Amino acid sequence: MIHQRLIGVVTVKDGWAVQSFGYQRYLPLGHPEVLVENLDRWGADEILLQCIDRSSGAHGPDLDLLERVGKRGLSTPLIYAGGVHTAEQAIAAVKAGADRICIDALLHDTPSLARTLAEPLGAQAVIAALPLSQGSTGLQWLDYRSGVQKPLSPEVLGLLDEGVISEALVIDWQHEGHPNSFDHGLLAQLPLHKAPLIAFGGLSQAPQIRHALQMPRVVAVAIGNFLNYREHAVQQYRQQLADLPLRPAIYERSFF
Numbered sequence: 001m002i003h004q005r006l007i008g009v010v011t012v013k014d015g016w017a018v019q020s021f022g023y024q025r026y027l028p029l030g031h032p033e034v035l036v037e038n039l040d041r042w043g044a045d046e047i048l049l050q051c052i053d054r055s056s057g058a059h060g061p062d063l064d065l066l067e068r069v070g071k072r073g074l075s076t077p078l079i080y081a082g083g084v085h086t087a088e089q090a091i092a093a094v095k096a097g098a099d100r101i102c103i104d105a106l107l108h109d110t111p112s113l114a115r116t117l118a119e120p121l122g123a124q125a126v127i128a129a130l131p132l133s134q135g136s137t138g139l140q141w142l143d144y145r146s147g148v149q150k151p152l153s154p155e156v157l158g159l160l161d162e163g164v165i166s167e168a169l170v171i172d173w174q175h176e177g178h179p180n181s182f183d184h185g186l187l188a189q190l191p192l193h194k195a196p197l198i199a200f201g202g203l204s205q206a207p208q209i210r211h212a213l214q215m216p217r218v219v220a221v222a223i224g225n226f227l228n229y230r231e232h233a234v235q236q237y238r239q240q241l242a243d244l245p246l247r248p249a250i251y252e253r254s255f256f
Contacts, residue, residue: 004213004245006234007198008044009224010035012051012065012082019225020052021177023131023144029228033068039227040076042234045247047078048102048169048222050129054083055105056145061093070097081129085109087116094121102169104129108143111155115164124166127198128156131173132186139189142173152191160195168192169222172201177225179204187215198222206240213244 010032011020017032029035032049039047049069051062061083069078080093081102090101101121106113107128118126131142133149140149159165170190175181181202190197199212200222209221227233238249 003219005045005220006237006246007046007048007079007200007220007222008039008042008227008234009048009050009200009222010039011224012049012062013053015062015065019177019228023052023142023173023176025177032065033072035228036069036074036078037072038231039234040072040074042227042231043238043247043249044076044227044234045220047074047076049078049080049082049098050102051080051082052144055085059083060085061089061096063092063096066093066096066098079127081127084117086113087120090117090126091120094125100125100127100166102127102129103165104131105143105145107153107156111153111159114159118164123163126165127167127169128160128165129169129171130156130190131171132190133172133174134183134185134189139186139191144173157191160192163194165195167196167198167219169198169200172199175202176200178202179226180208182208182212184211184215187212187218192217200224206237209237210241210244213241 010017012032017029017035018026077099079100079102080098084090085106133140141152142149160168172183196219197217198220203221204226212221235249
């Protein structure tokens with residue numbers, strides 16, 4: 001039975017799709033709606049559209065971008081992250097074209113509001129983004145707006161294990177954008193017992209992705225920069241991971 005997913009990630013800063021390296025350096029790629037359409041065409045199971053400057057600037061979700069993406073007629077489910085702080089903003093993002101919402105800053109500021117998002121949307125529509133690193137005292141949780149790291153909040157862990165939030169996006173932010181560098185220890189040390197996990201950050205090679213997908217409760221891997229280097233990257237990953245419960249690789253047939 002197919003139950004694991006390959007998620008394509010498009011990162012947006014100042015309205016443009018960018019390659020991101022460790023939350024510190026960015027290289028422009030172009031119009032985000034074009035990259036989203038490419039991932040849809042190339043066979044990603046889901047697409048994460050993350051606007052990384054919306055919460056730090058208190059701008060709210062980028063509804064204009066979501067509407068432009070929606071006009072592309074995607075067949076792939078779309079996850080939106082960026083600037084969602086209230087249930088009203090989450091509902092607006094869904095109405096503008098998102099299928100699910102990913103939250104980050106809200107979990108640092110007022111985690112109890114996650115329940116108010118889940119009530120109208122359903123828990124399956126809410127994902128927690130957790131940028132993590134390993135420190136001398138255990139896992140450290142990054143607030144990307146301030147750069148401050150601290151232990152994971154028991155309240156956030158409780159929301160995940162209670163099923164109020166459907167999945168945790170475990171981000172190796174220090175290695176994000178750097179090939180073959182994901183720290184699998186983040187998944188192993190995360191003190192969650194029930195919540196499904198998505199691995200993201202520095203995942204570029206099939207053996208490394210396989211390792212992540214074979215770890216307990218990991219239901220998906222998310223890949224950003226490395227899907228932009230060649231057109232059939234998603235399908236090539238599927239071929240190399242054909243023994244795992246993923247959709248098989250399907251290439252578009254060309255006629256000459």
